[in-house]
Amino acid sequence: MAAQLTETRVQEDILVFSLGGDTMPTSYGANAVAVIGERAIMLVDPLIAPAHGRLIETALRRHTDAPVRYVVFTHHHTDHSLGAAVFEDRGAALIAHRACRDRMAEEHPALIASRQAQPGLAELFADARPAMPSITFDDGLVLHVGGVEVEIWHPGWAHTPGDAFLFVPNARVAICGDLLFARYHYNYEHASLPGVREGLRALRALDADVFIPGHGAPGGLDLLDAQTAYHDAVAAIVADAMEAGRDDEAAAAAIREHFPDHRLGIVLPTTVTRLREHLGRRGGR
Numbered sequence: 001m002a003a004q005l006t007e008t009r010v011q012e013d014i015l016v017f018s019l020g021g022d023t024m025p026t027s028y029g030a031n032a033v034a035v036i037g038e039r040a041i042m043l044v045d046p047l048i049a050p051a052h053g054r055l056i057e058t059a060l061r062r063h064t065d066a067p068v069r070y071v072v073f074t075h076h077h078t079d080h081s082l083g084a085a086v087f088e089d090r091g092a093a094l095i096a097h098r099a100c101r102d103r104m105a106e107e108h109p110a111l112i113a114s115r116q117a118q119p120g121l122a123e124l125f126a127d128a129r130p131a132m133p134s135i136t137f138d139d140g141l142v143l144h145v146g147g148v149e150v151e152i153w154h155p156g157w158a159h160t161p162g163d164a165f166l167f168v169p170n171a172r173v174a175i176c177g178d179l180l181f182a183r184y185h186y187n188y189e190h191a192s193l194p195g196v197r198e199g200l201r202a203l204r205a206l207d208a209d210v211f212i213p214g215h216g217a218p219g220g221l222d223l224l225d226a227q228t229a230y231h232d233a234v235a236a237i238v239a240d241a242m243e244a245g246r247d248d249e250a251a252a253a254a255i256r257e258h259f260p261d262h263r264l265g266i267v268l269p270t271t272v273t274r275l276r277e278h279l280g281r282r283g284g285r
Contacts, residue, residue: 005055010210010218011171013037013148015063017047017056022184022263024048024115025124029184029215029263030079032056033175035168037146040069043092044166044175045214046083049124053083068092070143072152073133074177074214075160076103077187078111084131095141096133097154100162103190104132155179157192158199159214165199167206174208182216182223185255185264186230188274196231200224215264233258238275248272 003026008016013036019026027048034056035042041060046053060068068087073096074080081104084094096104108130115125140153151167159178166175178187179199186196203211204224212218234255241251252268 005052005059007059008218010212011168011173014168014171014173015059016212016218017059019047019052022266024079024121027052027083028079031212031214031216032083033212034060034068035145035148035150036060036064036066037148039066040146041066042070042072042143042145042148042150043068043087044072045074045080045177046071046087048079048082050083050085050127051124053086056083057086066146070095070145071131072096072143072164072166073100073104074164074166074175074179075162076100076107077160077178077190078108080177080214082108082112082125082128082131085127085129088131093135094131094133095135095137095143095152097162097164098136098138099157100160100164101133101136103160103162104130153202155199155202156195158195159187160190163199165203167208169207172207172209174203174206174211176203176211176213178214179203180211180213180223180227181230181264182213182219182226183262184213184215185259185262185267185271186227186234187264187267187270189267189270191274193274193278197228200228230259234271235275235279238272239279241272242276242279248276 003019015034017032022029032046033044071084071087071092071094112128115121143150211223237254238251251272
């Protein structure tokens, strides 16, 4: 049975959509966020495939006839981006940090072709194509979405080189992308290990009550505390494994045991590799 799109209303005109789970057909549980203005919608991270974008469009029509005028990418990973083709075809402007666009241009064509060649994924990605931003920024910008002001900021290289997070001041809501995961293992594949801490500090500096993670349920400041504790714990686990001479598999197993309720275990081998490299450069702890 196909996964169902769920909807969470965090404020009157801010909706979060997700397929849950932690597999590619469910967009690895990523969140898409809609900010609904009087005559326009801004959509953030429209999931991994055009089929998912169409699900979001159908869900939006239950709330408003306003068109999606803007699609904002918080970073280049495909689970947050390939659904944008649906909205680009309908005239939406696609917006991202300059480095995000560069990574999309470099990586997406081959990733799409690979998935289209795999029998288990070919149907989902049959009409997928790179959806390239037409508007880029370096430090930040402000959008006015049907009367709703939305700030978009680049925190530096954190989860990826081209990260962005968004803040809706009147609603006191932060849209965090993958600077923040909630009960999902953090994907360090393209991360700057010092930068992930800086990204969290940038989120803490906002006057926000609600934080919407890239994966997992929205919440308050406790989500930032939990993410910080996660980074501390996995670094300590990998450092202990290095000191004891345990292999990568044992380190990944220890992380799973420490966080038994976390999804997205597929990223843990990369987590261990990246942290070993980082800790090795620092000389251990």
